[in-house]
Amino acid sequence: SFEHDDPHVNDVNDMAGLPKGHWFHFFAVAGNLHPIESLLVYCLTFGVLLAPPHLKTLFYTNCLVQVAIFLPFVQIPVALTGHMVYVDIGWPSGLVAIAIVALMGTGYWLRRWLICACYLLHGGRMALGALVMFGQATGFTYRFQGDLPRYRYAKHKWTKIDGMPEGWWWMKMQQDTFGQGLSNSVLLCVPAFLAASNSETALHPLEWIGLLTWLCGWIFESSADMQKMSFMVEQKQQHNATATLGLAPNDKFLWTLCRHPNYFGEWMAWLGFSIASLPSFQVFSGYEIATLCYFLAILLIPRLLYDCLVHWTGAGPAEHYSVKKRPSYMDYQKTVRCFFPFQLPFVDHHQEEGWPSFEVEKSS
Numbered sequence: 001s002f003e004h005d006d007p008h009v010n011d012v013n014d015m016a017g018l019p020k021g022h023w024f025h026f027f028a029v030a031g032n033l034h035p036i037e038s039l040l041v042y043c044l045t046f047g048v049l050l051a052p053p054h055l056k057t058l059f060y061t062n063c064l065v066q067v068a069i070f071l072p073f074v075q076i077p078v079a080l081t082g083h084m085v086y087v088d089i090g091w092p093s094g095l096v097a098i099a100i101v102a103l104m105g106t107g108y109w110l111r112r113w114l115i116c117a118c119y120l121l122h123g124g125r126m127a128l129g130a131l132v133m134f135g136q137a138t139g140f141t142y143r144f145q146g147d148l149p150r151y152r153y154a155k156h157k158w159t160k161i162d163g164m165p166e167g168w169w170w171m172k173m174q175q176d177t178f179g180q181g182l183s184n185s186v187l188l189c190v191p192a193f194l195a196a197s198n199s200e201t202a203l204h205p206l207e208w209i210g211l212l213t214w215l216c217g218w219i220f221e222s223s224a225d226m227q228k229m230s231f232m233v234e235q236k237q238q239h240n241a242t243a244t245l246g247l248a249p250n251d252k253f254l255w256t257l258c259r260h261p262n263y264f265g266e267w268m269a270w271l272g273f274s275i276a277s278l279p280s281f282q283v284f285s286g287y288e289i290a291t292l293c294y295f296l297a298i299l300l301i302p303r304l305l306y307d308c309l310v311h312w313t314g315a316g317p318a319e320h321y322s323v324k325k326r327p328s329y330m331d332y333q334k335t336v337r338c339f340f341p342f343q344l345p346f347v348d349h350h351q352e353e354g355w356p357s358f359e360v361e362k363s364s
Contacts, residue, residue, distance in 0.1 A: 018035065018162070019163075020161075020162065020163025020164075021162075021163040021164060022162075024038075025158070025162045025164050025172075026164075026168075026171070026172065026175065027042075027175070029041045029042075029179060029304070030304055030307040030308050030311065030312045031157070031307055031308065031310075031311030031312030031313075031316065032307050032310075032311035032312070033303075033304070033307050037300070037303070037304075040296060040300060041183075041186075041187065041300060041304065043293070043296070044186040044187055044190075044293050044296065044297050044300075045186050046289060046290070046293050047059075047186060047190070047289075047290050047293030047294055047296075047297065048060070048063065048185065048186050050287065050289050050290045050293075051287070051290055052286075052287045052290060054105075054106050054197050055193055055194075055197055055290075057104065058101055058102065058104060058105060058189075058193045058196065058197070059185075059189070059193065061101050061104065062097065062098060062101045062184070062185060062189050062193075063185045065094075065097045065101060066094050066097065066181045066184050066185045067181070069090055069093050069094055069097060069181070070090050070094070070177070070178065070180075070181035073086060073089065073090050073093070074086045074087050074089075074090035074177050074178075074180075074181065075174060075177060075178060078173050078174065078177050079170070079174065081143075081144065082147075082170070082173070083144050083146070083147040083151070084147055084148070084151040084154070084173055084176065084177055085134070085144055085147055085148050085151065086142075086177070087176075087177040087180055088130045088134075088148070089127065089130045089131060089134065090177070090180070090181065091126075091180045091181075091184065092122075092123040092124070092125075092126035092127035092130065093123065093127045094123070094180075094181060094184035095119055095122055095123025095124075095126075095127075095184065095188070096119070096120060096123040096124050096127055097184075098119050098123070098184060098188070098189045098192050098193075099116045099117075099118075099119035099120040099123065099192065100116075100120075101189075101193075102115060102116045102119065102189075102192040102193055102195075102196040103116050103196070104196075105193065105195075105196025105197045106196075106197060106199065107195065107196050107197045107198040107199050107200075107280075108198060108199055108200060108201050110203070111195050111196070111198055111200075111203060111207070111280075112195065112196045114195075114211060115191070115192050115195040115196060115211075115273075115276065116192065116196070118211065118214050118215075118218075118273070119192050119273075121218065122214075122218060122269060125218075125222065129225075149317060149318065149320075149321045150313045150314070150317035150318065151313075151317075152317075153316070153317035153320050153321070154176065154312075154313070154317065155169055156320070156357075158172055161357075183304070186297070187297050187300065187301060187304070188270075188301065190277065190294050190297040190298065190301075191273040191274060191276060191277035191298065191301070192273075192277075194277045194280035194281070194294060195207070195276065195277055195280050197280070198279070198280035198282065200279075200280075200282070204279035206275060206276070206278050206279050207276045207279055209275055209276075210272045210273065210274070210275030210276025210277070210278070211272065211276050212272070213268060213269075213271060213272030213275055213276075214268075214269045214272030214273055214276065215272070216268065216272075217264075217265045217266065217267070217268030217269030217270075217271070217272055218265065218269050219265075220254070220261065220264065220265035220268060221261075221262050221263075221264075221265025221266050221268075221269065222265070223254060223265075224254045224255070224261035224262035224264075224265055225262050227245075227252040227253070227254055227255060228245060228255075228262065230252070231243075231245045231250055231252060231255075234250075235250075241325070242325065242326050242327060242328075243326065243328075244322075244326045244328045244329050244331075244332050246259060246332050246336055247328055247331065247332050254341075256336065257336075257337075257341035257342075258336060258337045258338060258339055258340060258341040259315065259319070259332060259333070259336050259337065259338050259339075260309070260314060260315045260318070260338065260339055261341060263309040263310070263314045263315060263339060264309075264339055264340060264341060266305070266309060267302065267305050267306055267309055267339075270301050270302060270305045271301075271302045273301070274298045274299075274301045274302055277298060278298065281294065281295065306339075309339070310338065310339055310350075311356070315338055315339060315350070315356075316355075316356040319333070319338075319355060319356060320356060320357050323353075323354055323355075330353040330354060333350070333351060333352065333353055333354070333355060334351055334352075334353050335351070336351070337349040337350075337351065338350035338351070338355070
């Protein structure tokens with residue numbers, strides 16, 4: 001293999017189109033959003049500030065709880081250690097908090113309890129998994145010797161691809177991690193709070209479709225994670241750190257459909273939350289700006305989650321290191337779709353050898 005510069009990687013940040021060193025990299029949301037999309041995410045703050053009375057209590061309480069989680073357990077540890085791994089505990093814990101706060105809603109009890117149960121299972125599984133996994137790895141001190149690969153890649157992207165000064169990385173770490181707390185406060189909580197405030201006693205068919213979509217996504221993600229854990233145990237027993245999950249003899253089913261079925265399941269679950277919340281827009285008559293913000297949030301959730309799971313903390317960072325560590329991984333990239341487990345038109349499935357950074361190529 002050999003190193004080379006790829007002009008598409010080094011000149012601009014893909015869809016965002018920002019040149020190296022541009023000041024907006026400080027405020028960019030996720031990994032590959034257009035600057036206008038990033039600004040729209042920040043505009044969702046108005047949905048909290050201008051919320052109807054029956055929603056304002058939920059939003060304000062949630063904001064306080066998210067600060068109480070992120071400040072001591074994410075922002076301060078990140079500042080002291082220079083490791084972003086703490087956000088992997090803080091973010092799903094924030095989802096659990098959303099579920100608890102949503103119980104305060106004034107809507108129909110069945111709808112409220114259903115959406116809260118879904119958020120609780122969704123965030124609780126990840127939070128508990130992170131606490132146990134990181135605890136076992138550190139002797140339950142949660143003092144990490146190094147950062148996770150995806151956050152090392154984030155620093156690589158900041159300096160090498162975005163062309164920003166390494167000395168300012170500490171500031172970007174705070175913005176990225178706090179951004180996940182902000183998303184819990186103004187974006188990802190919206191489906192839960194809309195449903196928890198809807199007093200209609202008959203559940204709309206769209207709500208059932210959305211909840212079923214969430215359940216399918218949650219099961220898909222959990223099953224993929226279990227297959228991955230089984231693979232990791234097998235490789236540890238065989239002292240083989242270079243095998244590729246998804247290729248024979250490790251061709252576990254879900255990982256033959258796409259290279260990141262766990263991330264697809266996560267995305268599918270959030271798509272379900274967005275669908276389930278659509279019939280609850282009736283709760284804001286007379287609050288046009290707030291309604292617009294919530295509708296925008298519902299549209300942005302699948303878009304933002306896709307970008308995060310492919311370009312920011314998901315597939316891209318994982319594959320940046322996999323192509324270097326696993327000799328067969330580029331064969332896997334060439335033959336299996338990246339994110340979606342089925343072929344879609346007009347979608348880049350990233351089936352290029354060496355994606356996303358193209359720093360390693362096969363020797364001829």
